[in-house]
Amino acid sequence: DVVMTQSPLSLPVTLGQPASISCRSSQSLVYSDGKTHLNWYQQRPGQSPRRLIYEVSKRDSGVPDRFSGSGSGTDFTLKISRVEAEDVGVYYCMQGSHWPPWTFGQGTEVEIK
Amino acid sequence: EVLLVESGGGLVQPGGSLRLSCAASGITFGHYWIHWVRQVPGKGLLWVSHINSDGSATSYADSVKGRFTISRDSAKDTVYLQMNSLRVEDTAVYYCTRSFDYWGQGTPVTVSS
Numbered sequence: 001d002v003v004m005t006q007s008p009l010s011l012p013v014t015l016g017q018p019a020s021i022s023c024r025s026s027q028s029l030v031y032s033d034g035k036t037h038l039n040w041y042q043q044r045p046g047q048s049p050r051r052l053i054y055e056v057s058k059r060d061s062g063v064p065d066r067f068s069g070s071g072s073g074t075d076f077t078l079k080i081s082r083v084e085a086e087d088v089g090v091y092y093c094m095q096g097s098h099w100p101p102w103t104f105g106q107g108t109e110v111e112i113k
Numbered sequence: 114e115v116l117l118v119e120s121g122g123g124l125v126q127p128g129g130s131l132r133l134s135c136a137a138s139g140i141t142f143g144h145y146w147i148h149w150v151r152q153v154p155g156k157g158l159l160w161v162s163h164i165n166s167d168g169s170a171t172s173y174a175d176s177v178k179g180r181f182t183i184s185r186d187s188a189k190d191t192v193y194l195q196m197n198s199l200r201v202e203d204t205a206v207y208y209c210t211r212s213f214d215y216w217g218q219g220t221p222v223t224v225s226s
Contacts (some may be wrong), residue, residue, distance in 0.1 A: 039213060041158075048208055049150075049198045060214070083198065092158055096213065100172040102148070102160040 002026050002098045006105035008092075009101045012113045019080040021108045030097065037096035040069055040078045043107075044089040052091075053078065080110075088112060095108035115139040115153050122207060125199055133194040133220055135209030144211045147185065148195030149191045150221070161207070164192060178205075199224045207208035 003026040013019045029036045040053040051060050053069035056076060066081040080087055093105040123130050134195040135147065142144040149161040162173045162183040171183050182195040192209060199222075 048218050049210075050216070051214050053212070094158075094213065100160070100163065101174050102163075102213070104158040104160070107157045 001101055002029075002095050002103050004093055004095055004103050004105040006093060006108050009106060009108055011110045012074065013080075013083045013110060014113050015026075015076055015085065016082050018111060019083050019087075021078045021091055021093075021110075023071075023076045023078070023105050025076075025095055027073045027094050029076075030073065036072065038071070038076050039069075039094045039096065041090065041092045041094065042087075042089050044086075047089075051094065083110070083112070085112060117209050117211060117215055119207060119209050119217045119220040120224045123222045124225065125223060126226050127199060127201055127224055129199050129224070130195070130197045131222060133196065133198065133207055133209075133222075134215060135192040135194075137190045137211070140184035140211065140215065142185065142190050142192065142211065143187060147183075148210050148213065149183065149194050150208045150216075151203075151222075152208065154203045159205075162194060196222070201225065 005024045007022045029038050035054050038056045041049040042052050043049045052063050052067050057069045068079050070077050090107045090109050092107050118136050122132040144166050146165050148163045151159050164171045164183045168185045170173050180198045185192045201224050204224050206221050208219045210216045
């Protein structure tokens with residue numbers, strides 16, 4: 001199974017400041033179709049997960065452009081350019097290139113300092 | 114508006130059974146793979162099972178293999194998760210998701226004597 005490792009697991013940030021979350025996979029996520037199936041999710045308190053980013057860097061409709069994804073192979077990053085209060089929650093990376101099983105990172109909790 | 118609505122969760126004794134349902138509103142499931150993902154409150158996301166677009170292929174996490182069965186009814190645009198021989202460790206909120214883009218609000222399952 002592909003192991004997804006996120007860091008940090010807790011991220012206190014100041015409003016208006018940038019934030020960055022790392023996600024590493026135990027093997028390359030380049031799929032046979034040439035795409036890299038790495039998604040990022042936001043889960044606000046009491047809500048279900050919401051996909052922010054798919055295929056490493058493609059933003060979903062309605063996602064603010066302060067969220068961006070980057071990376072390749074086994075190393076990926078989610079960046080928030082300027083954190084807002086509504087960004088509080090837990091962020092997960094997920095791989096869909098080697099399945100089953102589809103696997104998630106442990107989650108990174110973003111909180112406001 | 115796209116909605117996925119899960120139902121069927123509840124309290125059950127160890128060894129008991131439940132059938133979860135996932136119905137679509139505003140979209141059709143017809144051409145998509147559907148997954149079940151569970152989350153113990155306060156913990157991370159764990160993929161449970163998938164079914165392909167025509168129901169001809171399914172897969173399961175090792176922890177539920179042989180106990181859970183996923184199926185779909187195209188006429189009703191509904192996906193089911195039959196959960197048998199439930200264990201205390203199956204206690205979680207169960208989400209259905211359409212190819213990991215849209216997610217439902219989840220249905221809680223509690224296995225306890």
